[in-house]
Amino acid sequence: MDAEIIAVGSELLTPYRLDTNSLFLTGELNRLGFHVRRKHVIGDRDDDLRDVFLHALERVDVVVSCGGLGPTEDDRTREIVADALGRKLKLNNEILRRIQERFRKFGRTMPEVNARQAMVPEGAEPLANTQGTAPGLWLESDGKVVVLLPGPPGELQPMFSREVMPRLSRRGANLRLFTRDLRITGLPESDVDQRVAPIYKQYAGTETTILAAPGEIQLHPRVWSEDPAAATKLLDEMVKRFALALGQNLFSTTGESLEDVVANELQEHRATIAVAESCTGGMLAARLTNVPGSSSYFRGGVVSYSNDLKSAWAGVPRELIEAKGAVSSEVALAMADGIRRQTGSTLGVGVTGIAGPGGGTPEKPVGLVHIAIADEKGTKEREFRFPGTRDRIRHQATQAALDIVRRYFLYAAPAARA
């Protein structure tokens, strides 16, 4: 069965804001067995609203909109959809009471204008909003369904889960979308495609999408099926073959972030970590501490932009910096080992490089980054040349550093694994 999503709001037609609700809605609709066939973004103009709803209803079984249910006059979705479907609006006293209640709770009187949000089209079911004033609406017309949801994601998402999901799941096809979320690092997109295309092409009836981000490739095999066991078996088999083709570059088959995977490894091996960063400027520490509970493995980090601080905080000998330069494999190694010793951690990581746009030379160009890892037995170092802007270079460097930690645990001797 097919669905379309309509995002309503003039601000979504400016250069400043994207509709992001449709990602959440697409995921949920797919799980319920609905293909999303088109997405639309329209402003709050009456004729556009009417036109897009009526045309969508000609094509698909379910039309879901978000936005345009606010209290002010420029929010027109409720009125226009009611009119387009030939339904009169009636004041729902129960909803009105709830909105007034909500205002009272926050010590305010309900502005008159909010009464509009209690208007419900004939035959429509209001969908309770636990997080705001605007209720959603469920309308059925000629066997088709129209769902109107509020725009704020914090209101839309719980409303969808509590109110829309149970209603739609009774109507959805038995066909459901099954999918996997594989994450790869250390290979460019074209190499990933070359390795996996011969595999996914053998599976008729499945679709596999490759998405590239700096330092990370995502692979999403998908299959529509009425039989969960068969779909799971099929995807398991595909994932197994992808895993063989991708080797250790594959770091997750369940959509985890690289920092999540590294966090798991550290916790599993009861290891601790500390980092000394220069060009990444704190981003590596920020990613490591982005994981809840990171205080159990993350001891601390230093951002030593100046050479003095590389010496003071990470114990890098001043003469070494003078002899080899701050951006060198030797200094990266000394930073990794120094921060490990200073903090008493199992592992130390050192990152030094040139993020640009200035500061590059022919010998040490923008994008050159040295990353080192140290444990009690020794150190290892790798040199990278990352393309792109300052921000991309910094992000790729954190990705490479996290991957070095991940691979450490793949190779570490049991003794080093605590």
Add this chain to the structure above:
Amino acid sequence: MDAEIIAVGSELLTPYRLDTNSLFLTGELNRLGFHVRRKHVIGDRDDDLRDVFLHALERVDVVVSCGGLGPTEDDRTREIVADALGRKLKLNNEILRRIQERFRKFGRTMPEVNARQAMVPEGAEPLANTQGTAPGLWLESDGKVVVLLPGPPGELQPMFSREVMPRLSRRGANLRLFTRDLRITGLPESDVDQRVAPIYKQYAGTETTILAAPGEIQLHPRVWSEDPAAATKLLDEMVKRFALALGQNLFSTTGESLEDVVANELQEHRATIAVAESCTGGMLAARLTNVPGSSSYFRGGVVSYSNDLKSAWAGVPRELIEAKGAVSSEVALAMADGIRRQTGSTLGVGVTGIAGPGGGTPEKPVGLVHIAIADEKGTKEREFRFPGTRDRIRHQATQAALDIVRRYFLYAAPAARA
């Protein structure tokens, strides 16, 4: 004049990827005098492609699409649009030669399938692609314009600027969109609206959008005008009145990020800065070093998750942590002053708090963050209670910390301004 944007690609109808080209295209079209009336996302299905192009052409003057020009069979935009407009496709030998050339340059032979990209509808003008193989296409039909662009932003953007902009600017209305980008912090969205709504409501013919992100509000007044001088004068006047209403909460009238503004202040006052972070885990240092040239003012930072490291790196007395707790105004103050002394910086910033989801207590709940700033004359501290998830709490804490530095320079005595 009106335009619509069509993003083509089945991957844009998955839960994983958004069309972002439309933000760039909207900004460019607005500058050329075109309102964007609707945006569409469709897959690579023939009937959907045909239908959406033909309906858009009924409504607007210019239809711009992105995506679906690749070499493989599932990319259908070129063929379907040609067919819908009744144009035959012909091989363009000049384009074919250029694609072959491009492959040769990278040491490869052109795969046969790429020859499709050299097919041009009758009467269409190919748009040169300097960054990839797929040329764009410019078609005119009954006085209306259809522009087909490739999907990768790195190909689409230069093609738009070089090939589409000059052609469209000859056709655009004299009416152009003029806009400003104001940034506010320290006030919730509702307060911003309450202060600025009485102003923008007085300016008929203008539109003002308020966008909220954690710790930051954006305000975009916009006006369509044939007269650049009049529009500039009008927006200048609005911005002046907004500035009066918003006071020191307004940190940029030109769309700068808070770290850019702080970087400018630091450079202007020849001041240096160092940070000691706990709950923000390196995010504050990462934002400060996100600005090119930050090594001129950023000395360094420490992420001291453990109490030992708060003492070792930021000189926080161990007894103080024991007496007051790691999350306390006293420790924040000691971190700020300690890191300033350790690094010899003009300013030191200390951040300590509970980012959650665990670790909260009734007295010190998740979201409690203490932020302190120190200069050679003394210290100041503020306590915050941020709502939301771990990530939001951490982001809001960095935003508040940067804002404390910005406000320092508003209030600092000339002597402290180096």
